[in-house]
Amino acid sequence: MEIDYKLHGLEQFHLKMYDDFLYDPLSIPDLIDFFEKAETDGIELQAISSYRGFEQQLTIWNNKATGNRTLLDSQSNPLEFSTLTEKEIVDAILRWSALPGFSRHHWGTDFDVIDAKVLKDNPEYEVQLIPSEYEQNGIFQNLGTWLEENLPSSPFFRPYSKDLGGVAPEAWHLSHKASSYVYEQKLSFEYFNTVISSDFYNTLHLIQIVRENAEIIFEKYVDNISR
Numbered sequence: 046m047e048i049d050y051k052l053h054g055l056e057q058f059h060l061k062m063y064d065d066f067l068y069d070p071l072s073i074p075d076l077i078d079f080f081e082k083a084e085t086d087g088i089e090l091q092a093i094s095s096y097r098g099f100e101q102q103l104t105i106w107n108n109k110a111t112g113n114r115t116l117l118d119s120q121s122n123p124l125e126f127s128t129l130t131e132k133e134i135v136d137a138i139l140r141w142s143a144l145p146g147f148s149r150h151h152w153g154t155d156f157d158v159i160d161a162k163v164l165k166d167n168p169e170y171e172v173q174l175i176p177s178e179y180e181q182n183g184i185f186q187n188l189g190t191w192l193e194e195n196l197p198s199s200p201f202f203r204p205y206s207k208d209l210g211g212v213a214p215e216a217w218h219l220s221h222k223a224s225s226y227v228y229e230q231k232l233s234f235e236y237f238n239t240v241i242s243s244d245f246y247n248t249l250h251l252i253q254i255v256r257e258n259a260e261i262i263f264e265k266y267v268d269n270i271s272r
C-alpha cells in the first residue's frame with residue numbers, strides 16, 4: 046500500500062494560508078462565513094491551532110512519552126510519570142494527543158478555537174484547552190454555548206464532542222465536514238498498519254508498544270469520532 050503524504054502532515058503544497066494558518070482550500074470560504082457569523086453574534090472566533098505537520102506532532106508525542114511534558118488523566122489531572130507502565134503512557138498520550146501521522150490537524154480541515162475577545166479582557170489568562178473552560182462558569186462558556194447552537198446548521202462539526210472512550214471530549218476542536226470526509230475515507234486499519242510500520246516512525250518513542258497494540262489503537266483513537 047502506498048503512503049499518501051497529504052494524510053499525515055508530510056506534505057503541505059496543497060494547503061492555503063488563511064488568517065496565519067494553513068487550511069485545505071475547500072474549507073476556506075466556509076471558514077470566512079462562519080467567523081463572520083460569530084462576529085455578528087459578539088464572538089471573536091479565533092483559531093489558535095490548525096494545520097500541524099508530522100514533525101510537530103512527533104515532538105509533542107516524544108516530549109510526553111519521555112516525561113518532558115505533563116501527562117493528564119481523563120479528568121485533566123496530572124499523572125505521576127514514574128508510576129506508569131509503557132502501555133499506560135501510550136494510552137495517556139492518546140487520550141489527549143494524536144499519534145503522529147494520525148492527527149486530524151494534519152489535514153488542514155480541523156482547528157481549535159477560542160474567543161479572542163475574552164482574552165483581550167483577561168490578558169493574563171493562559172489558555173489550556175481543557176473541557177471546563179468551555180463549560181458553565183468556564184472562561185469560554187459563551188463560545189461553548191454559541192458552538193452548541195450554531196454548529197448543527199454549519200459546514201463544521203465536532204469530531205470529539207462526546208466521550209467515546211478514546212480521545213477526550215474537545216469542545217474547541219472543529220472540523221470542516223466536506224473536506225475532512227475526503228481524508229477520513231482513506232483510513233482503514235490495513236492502511237494504518239502500513240503507515241506505522243514505515244521508517245517515518247523509527248524515531249517515535251514507544252513505537253514498539255504502538256505496533257503491538259495497532260488494532261485497538263486504530264479502533265479506539267483513530268476510527269472513533271462523533272458525528
Ligand SMILES: [Zn+2]
Nearest residue numbers: 150156157218
Ligand atoms: Zn484540536
